[in-house]
Amino acid sequence: PAWIWQLATVLVFLSSVVSLLYMLACTPRVEDGQPLLPGVSGPTGKENFQVLLEEREEQHRNYINSLKKQIAQLKEELRERSEQLKVVHDHYGDLQGGNVDLSSPEKTQAGLLRFLHSQIDKAEVHSGVKLPTEYSVIPFESFTLQKIYQLEMGLTRHPEEKPIRKDKRDELVEAIEAALGMLNTPEDEGATNHRMHAAADFIEGIYRTEKDKGTLYELTFKGDRAHEFKRLALFRPFGPLMNVKMEKVDTANMLINIIVPLAKRADTFRQFMHNFREVGVRLDGRVHLTVVYFGTEQMTEVKAILEYMSREANYKNYTFIPLEEDFSRGKGLDVGARAWKGNNVLLFFCDVDIYFTAEFLNTCRLNAQPGKKVFYPVLFSQYNPAIIYGHHDAVPPILQQLVIKKDSGFWRDFGFGMTCQYRSDFINIGGFDLDIKGWGGEDVHLYRKYLHSDLIVVRTPVRGLFHLWHEKRCVDELTPEQYRMCMQSKAMNEASHGQLGMLVFRHEIEAHLRKERHKVNTKKT
Numbered sequence: 001p002a003w004i005w006q007l008a009t010v011l012v013f014l015s016s017v018v019s020l021l022y023m024l025a026c027t028p029r030v031e032d033g034q035p036l037l038p039g040v041s042g043p044t045g046k047e048n049f050q051v052l053l054e055e056r057e058e059q060h061r062n063y064i065n066s067l068k069k070q071i072a073q074l075k076e077e078l079r080e081r082s083e084q085l086k087v088v089h090d091h092y093g094d095l096q097g098g099n100v101d102l103s104s105p106e107k108t109q110a111g112l113l114r115f116l117h118s119q120i121d122k123a124e125v126h127s128g129v130k131l132p133t134e135y136s137v138i139p140f141e142s143f144t145l146q147k148i149y150q151l152e153m154g155l156t157r158h159p160e161e162k163p164i165r166k167d168k169r170d171e172l173v174e175a176i177e178a179a180l181g182m183l184n185t186p187e188d189e190g191a192t193n194h195r196m197h198a199a200a201d202f203i204e205g206i207y208r209t210e211k212d213k214g215t216l217y218e219l220t221f222k223g224d225r226a227h228e229f230k231r232l233a234l235f236r237p238f239g240p241l242m243n244v245k246m247e248k249v250d251t252a253n254m255l256i257n258i259i260v261p262l263a264k265r266a267d268t269f270r271q272f273m274h275n276f277r278e279v280g281v282r283l284d285g286r287v288h289l290t291v292v293y294f295g296t297e298q299m300t301e302v303k304a305i306l307e308y309m310s311r312e313a314n315y316k317n318y319t320f321i322p323l324e325e326d327f328s329r330g331k332g333l334d335v336g337a338r339a340w341k342g343n344n345v346l347l348f349f350c351d352v353d354i355y356f357t358a359e360f361l362n363t364c365r366l367n368a369q370p371g372k373k374v375f376y377p378v379l380f381s382q383y384n385p386a387i388i389y390g391h392h393d394a395v396p397p398i399l400q401q402l403v404i405k406k407d408s409g410f411w412r413d414f415g416f417g418m419t420c421q422y423r424s425d426f427i428n429i430g431g432f433d434l435d436i437k438g439w440g441g442e443d444v445h446l447y448r449k450y451l452h453s454d455l456i457v458v459r460t461p462v463r464g465l466f467h468l469w470h471e472k473r474c475v476d477e478l479t480p481e482q483y484r485m486c487m488q489s490k491a492m493n494e495a496s497h498g499q500l501g502m503l504v505f506r507h508e509i510e511a512h513l514r515k516e517r518h519k520v521n522t523k524k525t
Contacts, residue, residue, distance in 0.1 A: 119237035123213040140206040140218075143172055145199060155413055175217045176202055179232045183221060197221055203229070214238045251365045256287050256420075257340055258348045261332025263294040265352055266301040268470065271398075272352045273309050281313045283358040289318040290339065292332035294325060329417070330432035330442030337426050344370055344424045353468045354379070354418060355402065360464030364420040373456040375420040376447060380404050381412040381467040387495040387503070402466050407496055411461050414489075416447040418465060429453060441482060469493060 120126075124138075131137060142149045148163050156164065163169040176199060186194040205219040214237040221230045258280065262269060280287040291306065293299055299322065306320060321339055323332070333349050348364055350356070360377075367375035385395040388408055395401070401408070429449050436442045450457050472493060474486035494500065502509065 115239075116237050119213050120235050123210050123216065123235065123237075125216055125233065125235055138208050138210060140208040142204060142206045144204050145176075145202055148172075171215075172205070172207070175205070175207070175234055175236075176219065178234060179217075179219045179221070182232060183230060195224055197230075212238070249366060251286075251362060254286060254365045255345055256348050256361060256364060257290055257336075257345045257423075258287055258350050259290045259292065259333055259336035260350050260352055261292045261294070261327070261329050261336070262302065262352055263327035264298045266298045266305065268352050269302055270305050271468075272354070273305055275355050277309050277313050277315070279356060279358050280361070281309075281315050284361050287317070287361070288345075290321065290336040291318070292321045292323060292336045294323050294327040294332065296322075296324070328434070328436070328442075330436050330446075331434055333442075334432045334434060337423055337431070340423055344422055347421055347423055347426060349417065349419050349421075351417060351467075353470050355398065355466040355468055357464035360462055363462055363464065367458045367460075368420045368422060370422040370424050371455075373458055374422075374425060374450050375458045376416055376450075377418060377420070377462040377465055378411050378413050378460060379415070379418055379462065379465040379467050380409050381415075381493065382409045382469040383407075383493065383495045383499070384469050387499055398468070404463060407499065409466075410492065410496070412467060413461075415443070415467075417443040419443075419447075421450075425455060441485070 139151055141151065143163075146162060147160050148168070149160050151159075153159055163172065179202075180197055180199065183197040184194075188194075201222040203220045203222060205217060207215060207217045209215040214235055217234040217236070219232045219234065221232070223229045258276070260272070276287075276289060280289070291302070293302060303320060306318060310316060310318065319336075319339065321335060323335065325331075329351075337347055346365065346368055348361075363377070364375060367373060367377075382401065385401060388401075389395050429446070431446075432442045433445045436445065447457075472486065472490040474483055474490060476483075478486060495503070
């Protein structure tokens with residue numbers, strides 16, 4: 001099994017660290033170029049010498065105590081890892097197809113080291129690897145003690161930032177600390193003038209991950225003299241795959257309650273109901289629809305659309321809840337979720353301008369689990385079709401527009417409104433903040449509550465969930481923060497960077513085309 005490698009690797013690493021720390025504890029720390037006991041060779045008095053001696057002894061004693069604590073912690077971790085490894089060995093009896101003799105640490109360590117070195121040999125560490133194109137390159141990212149300079153910017157969109165994700169921050173700190181431990185271990189155990197490096201000596205580092213092999217770190221520190229540097233390469237090898245869980249999931253009786261808050265927008269609702277009937281009713285057949293309607297304008301038309309679908313598809317599993325108040329998305333979803341009177345049900349919070357496929361409904365079922373997981377898919381948001389296809393008359397039918405390409409839309413990774421979660425989890429987490437009115441904010445608030453809980457939040461792009469383009473209006477009644485969010489969303493929804501650039505420079509492009517036509521006509525005459 002693969003995870004034996006991870007446990008055994010930690011076992012070997014911890015043994016090495018314990019030995020290293022013990023040697024450090026026995027070696028007094030001294031400054032560069034200074035004698036072991038400063039003041040002995042100088043013309044100082046007895047009292048001054050005594051004070052200096054006591055200070056140095058106190059520093060050394062504190063340093064030794066600190067290292068003893070670290071050694072004790074590492075020994076405890078080593079003991080735990082040894083017990084885990086023995087349990088695994090007793091259960092499986094082999095490691096990577098070969099027997100492991102735990103009574104022979106030398107053989108165990110030799111096998112582990114062979115595997116680790118094989119990972120290093122396969123990675124692009126000591127020599128280059130022939131690549132077919134520039135698209136095959138795995139780029140490095142660079143970092144200092146304060147910042148990471150990254151190509152994959154993630155949700156923040158910052159090319160430079162402090163490492164926000166804890167796993168990334170801890171990973172880089174661990175690499176720097178490991179490098180410092182190596183720098184501060186003298187090659188000659190008897191050396192008395194070995195310079196001790198600190199984190200302040202770190203200049204910069206680069207790192208990259210080959211996901212089937214491991215992560216390479218190249219770290220640069222200040223040297224002992226001007227224009228001299230110390231450079232270390234560290235590699236964190238990945239172990240083989242391990243089987244964590246194997247289970248059957250029966251979705252035959254997993255009903256999804258699709259909740260849609262709505263005010264006006266009858267034409268858009270008609271389009272939504274066409275998708276719901278074709279996908280939810282005819283292809284899937286395990287869905288309930290809850291529509292929470294705000295106000296009375298266009299309500300008669302919306303109810304007529306629902307009733308027509310019910311007759312045509314012979315479908316009765318829907319609930320219509322009217323609310324005589326101003327639209328609030330959070331309030332609508334909250335009311336719809338709490339109105340359910342049956343057993344615990346899987347909820348899909350959905351907007352009227354969303355298109356989903358039958359495959360997505362199954363993805364929704366497979367990635368939510370009561371008391372365990374909630375699903376926050378990243379949907380693909382469509383750009384303005386009139387810009388994509390050049391003219392309103394050239395816009396194809398909806399189904400032909402739903403392609404995942406960079407010029408047709410973008411992953412809406414800043415949106416958290418479409419989500420699959422069980423009603424019990426929604427109720428237990430406290431539901432939406434009903435003080436939030438109008439557009440935006442309520443979904444992020446709920447998402448953060450789940451992040452602060454013990455539930456697993458599954459966040460991933462999905463190929464079967466689309467946000468259909470519509471003109472967005474940011475009304476004056478919004479708060480300044482809501483208005484800013486609304487305008488940002490509006491700007492991103494229109495077109496890609498390149499397409500917007502073509503619109504901005506369209507006069508220059510038209511002038512260039514006129515000149516080209518003029519040249520052609522001149523040559524003909």
